[in-house]
Amino acid sequence: MHVAGRIEDYALIGDMQTAALVCRDGTVDWLCLPRFDSHAIFAGLLGTEEHGFWRLGPAHADDAEPPAATRRHYRGDSLILESEWDTPRGTVRVTDFMPPREGAPQLIRIVEGVSGRVPMRSTLRMRFSYGRVVPWVHRHEGRTIAVAGPDSVWFDTTADTYGEELTTYSDFTVAPGDRVAFTISWEPSHKQPPALPEPEQSLEATEDFWREWVEHCTYHGPYREAVIRSLITLKALTYAPTGGIVAAPTTSLPEDIGGVRNWDYRYTWLRDAAITLSSLLRTGYREEARVWREWLLRAVAGDP
Template identity: 60%
Template sequence: MKRSPRIEQYGLIGDMQTSAHVCDDGSIDWLCLPRFDSPAVFAGLLGTQKHGTWQISPATCADRFAGSGAVAERRYRGDSLVLESVWRTPTGSVRVLDFMPPRDGAPQVVRIVEGLAGEVPMVSAMRPRPGYGSVSPWIHEVDGRMVAEAGADALWLDTCVQQVDKDGVVASAFTVAAGQSVAFVLTWCPSHASAPEIADAEAALAETLAFWHSWTQECSYAGPYREAVVRSLIALKAMTYQPSGGIVAAPTTSLPEEIGGGRNWDYRFTWLRDASTTLAALLGTGYRQEAQAWRRWLLRAVAGDPENLHIMYGITGQRDLQERELPWLPGYEGSAPVRVGNGAADQLQLDVYGEVIETLYLAHRSGVAHCAATAVLHQRLVENLARRWQEPDEGIWEIRGARRHFVHSKVMAWVAVDRTLRLVEAGALDMDLAPLVGLRATIHREVCAQGFDPVRNTFTQSYGSKELDAATLLIPRVGFLRLFLS
């Protein structure tokens, strides 16, 4: 049996509202439109080509199972999210540029084929399957343009070469010579709306490169491996939902923790923990606007209900993330089930108080001033934590079983109080110091007494257990050991 492409064969492109995964054989196998959390129109990543793909490649490389589809070179153009793929064939060489222009309107995927040497026969085969690969759309021609419609979705594919519908595949066969270029632009819009304007692919390329160049110029990091740091920051920025400031933990769902396993979760939501880690990296490299946008998102998401703090919310702050399975998708490498939504949204994970407050603290240190609304939210979060920190919870690993007293959760509760104290001492927050000092000491004493194994000289996963936990390796980073060792 032929294996599907490996996850590491995919490159990410995106427009800070959604993203696509482009395989090194020229196939887009994952794309949700119009948002990260929308149903996928290409879901081949979690199934087969019949579940939705869009491949552009030399004709000799069109069969991904023939063993000759890998590109000779692949990279991002400069400090951008424009992906370059180069093929060298017996008759010539060709480059494909894949990108999604940052937008304030309709989402677009732009693919520009450029001839570099000789002549190369090329193919484009777009197999749209909305509804996570479950729906075969109505493909037809409108004023010389190809459109695939299904329910609320319409996908318009524009190019200068001939397109035909072959059994649900919008196909083109063309030859590109040195110095020539052929552009394909896929635009999503509501099916009831008027046809979108035909985009200028070259202008979109210039605007996309200019955006990323401008954004990366704000990076203040000047240490070792700067190129790798900037590339990582670009990926983090790509996972930010720009209209709201929410940050997805990942732009995909159901990629398995292990091949054949069942821990296949939907990560297209904003975990408070993951977003906090992302913002720490952005703040540490000079990016404050993202922290300000996320703070506004946080205020809207938590709203007037900090006593019922969730561990995660939708990218626009929604709370209903009901989990369900998609039985028609076999899963990546057969790793079923495929899930959308996430039932962990209703779990209690006390560590998120620490992550959120740590981020607010880092934002203050980076020059993002506390606003009055944030101060009220911060105080109510600490007051709620003071009432609940002794409860068992599901912990960082989202265990779907009996709650326990996880050491990492208790340590992060300590972090929440410690960072609050620092903000009070700095004059950035108006709260009574004495109760905070006492609470911090109480949490510290309990963790050291019940969460540490003196025989093995190690922190354990939970109170009274013998299990170890990788999450406890974060303890030195948050400053907890300063008191433990004193």
């Protein structure tokens, strides 16, 4: 059984309109769709597994704690997360990312066999509205869809899936060179289904996006690798359609254990955004500053 980790156990991925947090054991415990300030479909970070999560990693006994990844890192200068497990049966890699949005928002997870033959399990428990709503999950033209009111989430994979206890499972084994992709896509429930995902093409496009963005960085001083990683994180907190910059992708986490300060940080706080802008401007990212200034002027326009 997975228990939500410490905040430092989570890695951030995102598409500059929302973000997900991935724990060391391969569990996505936080994701709001379609925007930073939308309701969460995975809110295990704030509660328990009953509030939604998506675990993808080596199979383990149901009563055992999922194993943490042996190592993990971001691929180069990108927001593509790679986690690797060394198991008695071999080594497996999971690549997690959210492609910069052109259509429906997507979270893509690609499992790759590195050595041996490793049994894997995907456990997907979608709970809408911060865990309050259990969606209607069914099959539609070969795809799995979860619907609740105005929201729908589509789940696509080539692996076999089955439902049990209001949860969607996939059990499969990967050998060297095997690649098995899983994608969830959000769409308003009254609209047509989102396009079928193309995980490999999306991975390439996401890597190209971040590489090109990092090339604009003008900083070449000490600790450049850490500076680049910080800039990528700040870019991930920028809401692309408007230029607003959220203080953090989460809400309701107390600043200290048992404390009462548990603000919603999914807003543009002027102080935080100003510090972010200072960092971006000093490293060559003037466009982000320009669009944030335009956002600010719109936000304060008219009678307050």
